[in-house]
Amino acid sequence: MATAVLQSGERETYLNKEYGIKSWLLTVDHKRIALLYLVSITFFFFIGGLFALLIRLELLTPAGDLVQADTYNKLFTMHGQVMVFFFLIPSVPAVLGNFLLPIMIGAKDLAFPRVNLLSWYLYITGGALMLYTILNGGVDTGWTFYTPLSTEFLNTHVVTAGLAVFVAGFSSILTGLNFVVTTHRMRAPGMTWSRLPLFVWAHYATSIIQLLGTPVLAITLLLVVCERLFHLGIFNPALGGDPLLFQHLFWFYSHPAVYIMILPGMGIVSEIVCCFSRKRVFGYNAMALALLGIAVVGFLVWAHHMFVAGISLYAAMIFSLLSYFVAVPSAIKVFNWTSTMYKGSITYQTPMLYAFGFIGLFTMGGLTGLFLASLGIDVHVTDTYFVVAHFHYIMVGGMVMAYLGGMHFWWPKISGRMYPEGWGRLAALLVFVGFNLTFFPQFILGYMGMPRRYWDYSHSPEFQILNVLSTAGATILAVGYVLPMIYFLWSMRYGKPAPDNPWNAAGLEWMIPSPPSTYNFEQQPVVTWEAYNYDEIKEEVPVAQ
Amino acid sequence: MFQTMPLWPERASTMANNVDALYIFLLVVSAMMSIAIFTMVLVFAVRFRKRPGHHAEQIQGSHALEITWTFIPFCIFMVFFGWGALLYFKERKPPKDATEVYTVAKQWMWKFEHIEGQREINELHVPIGRDVEMIMTSQDVIHSFYVPAFRIKQDVLPGRYTTAWFHATKPGTYHLFCAEYCGTMHSGMVGSVVVMEPKDYEAWMGGGGSQPLAVTGEKLFTELGCITCHRSDTQGRGPNLVGIFGKPVLLEDGRTVVADENYVRESILQPAAKIVSGFKPIMPTFQGQISDEQLNALVAYVKSLSQPATGQTGGRHMATATP
Numbered sequence: 001m002a003t004a005v006l007q008s009g010e011r012e013t014y015l016n017k018e019y020g021i022k023s024w025l026l027t028v029d030h031k032r033i034a035l036l037y038l039v040s041i042t043f044f045f046f047i048g049g050l051f052a053l054l055i056r057l058e059l060l061t062p063a064g065d066l067v068q069a070d071t072y073n074k075l076f077t078m079h080g081q082v083m084v085f086f087f088l089i090p091s092v093p094a095v096l097g098n099f100l101l102p103i104m105i106g107a108k109d110l111a112f113p114r115v116n117l118l119s120w121y122l123y124i125t126g127g128a129l130m131l132y133t134i135l136n137g138g139v140d141t142g143w144t145f146y147t148p149l150s151t152e153f154l155n156t157h158v159v160t161a162g163l164a165v166f167v168a169g170f171s172s173i174l175t176g177l178n179f180v181v182t183t184h185r186m187r188a189p190g191m192t193w194s195r196l197p198l199f200v201w202a203h204y205a206t207s208i209i210q211l212l213g214t215p216v217l218a219i220t221l222l223l224v225v226c227e228r229l230f231h232l233g234i235f236n237p238a239l240g241g242d243p244l245l246f247q248h249l250f251w252f253y254s255h256p257a258v259y260i261m262i263l264p265g266m267g268i269v270s271e272i273v274c275c276f277s278r279k280r281v282f283g284y285n286a287m288a289l290a291l292l293g294i295a296v297v298g299f300l301v302w303a304h305h306m307f308v309a310g311i312s313l314y315a316a317m318i319f320s321l322l323s324y325f326v327a328v329p330s331a332i333k334v335f336n337w338t339s340t341m342y343k344g345s346i347t348y349q350t351p352m353l354y355a356f357g358f359i360g361l362f363t364m365g366g367l368t369g370l371f372l373a374s375l376g377i378d379v380h381v382t383d384t385y386f387v388v389a390h391f392h393y394i395m396v397g398g399m400v401m402a403y404l405g406g407m408h409f410w411w412p413k414i415s416g417r418m419y420p421e422g423w424g425r426l427a428a429l430l431v432f433v434g435f436n437l438t439f440f441p442q443f444i445l446g447y448m449g450m451p452r453r454y455w456d457y458s459h460s461p462e463f464q465i466l467n468v469l470s471t472a473g474a475t476i477l478a479v480g481y482v483l484p485m486i487y488f489l490w491s492m493r494y495g496k497p498a499p500d501n502p503w504n505a506a507g508l509e510w511m512i513p514s515p516p517s518t519y520n521f522e523q524q525p526v527v528t529w530e531a532y533n534y535d536e537i538k539e540e541v542p543v544a545q
Numbered sequence: 546m547f548q549t550m551p552l553w554p555e556r557a558s559t560m561a562n563n564v565d566a567l568y569i570f571l572l573v574v575s576a577m578m579s580i581a582i583f584t585m586v587l588v589f590a591v592r593f594r595k596r597p598g599h600h601a602e603q604i605q606g607s608h609a610l611e612i613t614w615t616f617i618p619f620c621i622f623m624v625f626f627g628w629g630a631l632l633y634f635k636e637r638k639p640p641k642d643a644t645e646v647y648t649v650a651k652q653w654m655w656k657f658e659h660i661e662g663q664r665e666i667n668e669l670h671v672p673i674g675r676d677v678e679m680i681m682t683s684q685d686v687i688h689s690f691y692v693p694a695f696r697i698k699q700d701v702l703p704g705r706y707t708t709a710w711f712h713a714t715k716p717g718t719y720h721l722f723c724a725e726y727c728g729t730m731h732s733g734m735v736g737s738v739v740v741m742e743p744k745d746y747e748a749w750m751g752g753g754g755s756q757p758l759a760v761t762g763e764k765l766f767t768e769l770g771c772i773t774c775h776r777s778d779t780q781g782r783g784p785n786l787v788g789i790f791g792k793p794v795l796l797e798d799g800r801t802v803v804a805d806e807n808y809v810r811e812s813i814l815q816p817a818a819k820i821v822s823g824f825k826p827i828m829p830t831f832q833g834q835i836s837d838e839q840l841n842a843l844v845a846y847v848k849s850l851s852q853p854a855t856g857q858t859g860g861r862h863m864a865t866a867t868p
Contacts, residue, residue, distance in 0.1 A: 069729050142726045148703065149686040153652070153728060237704025238832075240815070243687055244702075277593070283606035308689065309700045310707045313637045317630050324622040328615060335614045336606075338582060341589040343602040348590075356586065363582055367575040374625045376567050376632025380696040383689060383724040447568070449554050449693025451724045454732035460720060535603045540595055 004517060013416065013515045028113035029518055034099035035414075036120050037090060040127060042485070044086035047134070051079035053478060056438075056471040062464050064456035072455035073140035074156070078133075080143025085165050086127055088395060089257065092264035093175055093210075094123070096406050097203045099414060101179060103509040104197050106188025106527060108519040111181040119174040126168030133157040133164060142453060144254070147235035147246040151227040158228055162221040169214045169221075172260075176210030179203050188508075190527030197507055197531050198281060201288045202267025205295040209256045209263075213299070217253035220246065247309055251302035259298040261395055262362075263291060265402030266333060269355050272409055273337050275505040276352035276541060277344030280532035283336045290329035290336075297326040307378045316375060323373035330366050334359060347541045349503075350424030354405025357432045361397025365390055368443065386446025389439045397435050404431070404484060411488065412502045416515040417495030423487045430480030437473025441466040504539040506532050557715040557740060558695035560636060565696070567628050574621060636697065639710035643676035647758065647841035650701045651684035653730035655721065658841060662755035667736030669721065671713055672746035678710040680806055680844075684837050689725035692738050700725055706806045713740040762846025765839055769831065783828060784821045790851035795822040809844045 004012040014031045017023075024032060055075050058066040067075070098116065102109050110116050133139055139161040141150040150158050183204050187196075223234055224246070233239025235246045274281050281287055303311055303319040337359055346352070368390040371377050381387065411419050445466045450457065457463050501510040508527075512520060529536065556562055593601075646669065649656040657665040671677050681690055681701040690709055691698040694717075699709035723734035741749065766772055774783035790809070793801045797820045802808060811818055813835070816828035835843075 064732070069732070073726075073729065073731070140728075146687060146726070149726070149728060153686050237702070243704075278595075278601035280603055280605070282604060283611055286606065286611045307633075308698050309687075310702055310705075313634065316633065316637075320630060320633075321626055324619075324626050327622060328619055331618045332611065332615055334582060335610075338585050338589065339604075339610070341586065341593060343604065344589070344593045345595045345599060345601040346590055346593050347595050356590065359586060360583060363579055367579060370575070370622065370625055371568070371571050374567065374571065374629030376564055376629040376636065377571065378629070379633065379636060379698050380564050380568075380693070382698065383691070444552060447553050449691070449720060449722065451691065451722045451732075453726040456732045459735050534601060 011513065012517055013513070014518045015416070015515055017518050026117075028109070028117055030098050030102055030109050030113065030116060031414075031516065031518075033116050033120055034095050037094040037098065037123070040120075040124060041087050041091050041095065044082050044127065044130075045481075048079050048082035048087055049478065049481065051075045051082070053474060055079060056474040058455065059457075059467045060471050062456065062458040062461050064458075067455075069455045070140060071138075073142075073453070074138035076453055077140050077142050077161075078138055081139075081161060081165065082130065082134075083395075084143060084257070084261075085168050086123075086130060088261045088399060089172055090123060090168075090175075091261075091399075091403050092268065092406065093179070093203060093206060093260075094119070094171075096199075096268065096403075096410060097179065097206075097264060098175075100410065100509055101182060101200060101203055102186070103512065103516065103520050104200050104507060105183065105186060106191050106508055106521065106525045107182065107186040108521060108524075110178045111186055112178050115174050116178055119171045119178070122174070123168055123171035126164045126166070126171065129160050129164035129167060133160045136160075144250060145221070145224055145246075146250075147224065147227070147243045148237070151224055151235055159225050162225045166218050166221045166225075169218045172210045173214045176207035176214075179207040180211065183207075188525050188527055190525075194284070195527060195529070195531050196288075197267075198270035198284070198287055198291070199264075199267035201291050202263045202270075205291040206260050206263045209260050209295050209298065213253045213256040213260070216249060217257075220249040220253070223249075244306070244310060247306055248303065251305045252299075255302040255305065256295075256298045258391070258394070259294055261399050263294065265358065265399045265406075266291065268402045268406035268409070269337060269358050271505075271507070272351045272355040272405055273340050274532045274534065275409070275503050276349060276355070277341050277346050278534045278537075278540060279340055279344045280530070280534055281336065282339035282342070283332075284531065286332055287336055290332050293329040294326060297322065297329075301326055304373060304378075307375055308382055320373055320375050320378075324370070327366065327370060327373070330362075334363055334366075345540060348425075349408075349541065350419070350421060350428055351405045351409035353425060353428040353432075354401045354408065357401045357428065357435075358398055358405065361393055361401065361432075361435065365393030365397055368393065380449075381446050383451055384446035385442040385450050385452055388452050389442035389446060392439045392442075397439070401431065401435075404428070407484070407488070409503070410509070411491070412498030413509055413514045413516070415488075415492055415495070416498050417491045418498050418502060419484075419491045419495060420487050423483060427480050427483040427487075430476055430483070432480075434473050434476030434478070434480050438470050438477055439473070441469045441473075445470075503541050504537055506534055506537055554693040555715065555717065555719070556694070556696075557713055557717060557719055558692075558697070559712040559714060560632075561694065561696045561714075563632050563635075567632060570628070571625060574625075636710075639678040639708060640676045643678035643710055645678050645680055645845070646671075647838075647845065648679050648681035648690065648701070649684055649837040649841070650681065650688040650690070650723070650734075652686065652728050653723070653734040655690075655723075655734070655736050656838070658758055658838065659750075660758050660845060661750060662757045662761070663750060664755065667721075668739060669736070670739045670741060670746065670749055672741055672743045673713050673716060674743065676710060676712050678708055680706050680708055680841070682706050682810075682837055682841075686727045687725050688723045688727050688734065691722045691724035692719055693722070694719035695738070698724055706810060713738075716740050716742055758842050758845040759849035760846075762842035762844070762849075765835075765843055766846055769835070771843075774828070782824070784824060786847050787850045790848045792851075794819075796820060797822045797824070806844050806848075809847050810840055813840060813843060 006012050139156045233241045235241045235243050301323045304323045307316050450463045498514040645660050647658045655667050657669050683701045683703040688701045695711045697709050719738045721736040774781050775786050777787050789804045794804050814832045817826050820826050
């Protein structure tokens, strides 16, 4: 392919096309916006991670002796808010989705490039409000903002925290809108729906949830802010309001939100498993349908967070039943990934190690969801560390591993450099070991009865040994997370230059240079092949250097 | 004193055995499913690793497999659902004639009042072998009454009652935790449930000398003037309260509701919310004028008007709240 050449003789890419801060802050190139997001979400990941480390350090001993009670309550609140709203929800869609979606469908950008930039600025504005909250004394409502505690009984920065999430929510809504329209309207000739990579299907399903669910969160947080400022009485029983109304409204978004977080990761895993098994995915239709099924049924289960909240017996039974329905498509996906490996030709590069980790940990997290969906068990373990372990298995063991796997897989495409494979594998191993040591003991702690959000447990010293194990794991996990930051940065200068297709992978993104030029394709591609056409790609994955 | 097994708390109630049985069942099935998947992934990863001369075999899929591994997990999940739902059904329906303990939770303590009048703070004494129903409300934010050894938990809400019940089976002292984040000293809102042999419990009770809750309520009923309208004949400006507890009440807008604890409480705090058919909306509100403990005493008194003379246990138990 003839490519544009700069004066210096270098090939023109989206990275060197223009220099200077303005060219980044005013870019409408989806790839540059993806990098803007990458820097910002990494920043928030470290803040959320720092809070987590402080929490785990406090819990080393039963007594509350590291920080004060109010400080601890702020730490777990802001850990949750930062990680959920400023890291997990945007992470894959805003970084990998933004970068890859247009390329994977053969387009030169998203449908609305300027709205894409606006999304980032909304995210940054929300992030700034969150930082303001953190630096000015914090907020201690719990990430769930339950009323009337948050509206009537706390003197911390509830309003700015609520507004931070409110503003960031619009970033999510607009990204969802952009992806849906792009997928419908900008596919290259021949790229039919049934030829789309599952990464695209996953982002499509995610975007539907973002579009439909986030506005409910926005309204709910606005109501909390208004209740706090004007004492309207919507959620305050003393004024005739209902605290459970808040919970229904909050969870109506926040349950589908967990699918916003995991579906993109499932898309990544499909891409990686197919590439490193050299096989098309087993059961493409089932996989695509499962993604859509999770998105739809995910809207029908929210009150499984409220089984002991005071809802009616019969409502609880209906939500328990529906929660089991939503588990089925997830199980199907695990079976299909496993079957994709059958009779493959498998290699164990870093992305594949993360994919293995995902399959194992997501399976465990998903199975423990079945415990929680069972009413009789949930009464005992809800609001304990069992729930904390469950959602961290899915969000950290699942989602963050998928994100890291994706970052390694597409790093050559994004940066034009290879990361050091040996360090990549070491980090993946550390993450896997550290993760399990951190969170497996918490299942046991939960069943033993340790409630969540407890600063001090000196009344129950029997909880200590498991807490110590958990904190030990957290330190290993932290090392596993810091390593990629270091070697990705290192690789930008010293990494081996990457070829167009270092993995001999299928997909349009691997048919253009690494890094791509600004408009992705020299000419609009015409697609005549199915997704994951590994039957036509004869080569294996090259051996790592 | 506080003994816990390494993997689960002691089983000190009838519910605990049932919950642990379901838990172990789930553990076994989950372990089997995980081992099956992990083994397959491991075996495939090694057996189908890249080797010279071997190529991947492209397989589209298999309808038969998809259907099988949709249907079988679904059936297993339905067993999990059914068993769990059965347990929950038992858990949410207190037995008739359970002994009541009125509970008021506040930041950051538990206040208990036995029907016989004893008050306790953060410690709850109960006898073995008796059904005990906690009728609970909060003075401020949402709390949650959690006794791991009994495997029960119920959120405690401001503005209404929620209930939990248990049947203790083993003497001992067990943790009571608040399980819904409620502010600064959430982790300090802990106490204990002391389960005693019946004779020890009688001895403990005898040392009190406090009057039964319903009698306190009767006194309040007179002091606050309720008796002027709610006479025990048909001449009063308000409905006669004798015998109404636990029975359906026809309201003037045509609805019928059951007169449970929440109904009585609401009628005192927001009388205009539900007007009994045939009466005028003239009752003044007592919101802000009486404490939660006084409300509990009044509810206990109204309940006692529907019972045969002993006035000890509750009659119809309250329907669970609105979704």
